[in-house]
Amino acid sequence: MTLDDLTVSLRALRLLAADFGHLPAPDVDVSTVFPERLRLTFHDACESLAAFEQWRTALDIAPDAVEARTQSEGRTRVLAAETSFAGAVVMLTAYADQPAADRAPAGQAGGAR
Numbered sequence: 001m002t003l004d005d006l007t008v009s010l011r012a013l014r015l016l017a018a019d020f021g022h023l024p025a026p027d028v029d030v031s032t033v034f035p036e037r038l039r040l041t042f043h044d045a046c047e048s049l050a051a052f053e054q055w056r057t058a059l060d061i062a063p064d065a066v067e068a069r070t071q072s073e074g075r076t077r078v079l080a081a082e083t084s085f086a087g088a089v090v091m092l093t094a095y096a097d098q099p100a101a102d103r104a105p106a107g108q109a110g111g112a113r
Contacts, residue, residue, distance in 0.1 A: 001032045001035070005032070005035050006030055006032070006035050008035065008036045008086075008087050008088045009030045009035060009036055009037060009038040009088045010030060011086055011087070011088070012038050012085050012086040012087065012088035012090060013028060013030065013038055015085070015086045016038075016040075016085065016090075019058075020055070020058050023051070023054050023055055023058060024042070024050075024051035024054060024055075026040035026041055026042050026051070026055070026092075027039075027040070027041040027042070027043065028040060028041075029041065034089075036087070036088050036089060037088065037089045037090075037091060038085075038088045038089070038090050038091070039090075039091045039093065040055060040090065040091065040092050040093070041092075041093045041094070041095075042055075042092075042093070042094040042095070043094075043095050044096075048094040048095060048096045049077070049079060049094050049096045051094065052079050052092055052093075052094035055092055056081060056092060059083050059085060059090065059092070060083070061081045061082075061083050061092070065081050065083075066079055066080070066081045067079070067080045067081065070098055075097065075098055076095055076096070076097065076098060077094075077095070077096045077097070077098045078093065078094070078095055079092075079093070079094045080092065080093045080094075
């Protein structure tokens with residue numbers, strides 16, 4: 001594989017930076033395993049959910065297309081969605097602390113919320 005093989009995801013990243021440079025910066029992942037996939041990930045306590053929502057809105061992803069779940073025994077909230085942009089699959093993921101009052105009781109799996 002060469003860098004040219006990542007053209008689709010890198011082009012999408014370049015266009016996202018040009019069109020949405022004012023939005024919060026995500027962690028960015030481009031992989032040789034999935035060369036047409038671009039991952040944008042947000043890790044920043046509660047602020048990550050706000051950043052996720054700004055990007056979701058900018059990329060015109062419907063709210064009902066967002067998967068919401070918890071992990072780490074209900075301590076972490078996860079939002080995930082994907083869309084197509086400039087020929088690439090763009091995957092948005094946000095991780096945030098789940099407020100203690102909203103955590104599943106011990107022994108219960110953290111599922112969709």
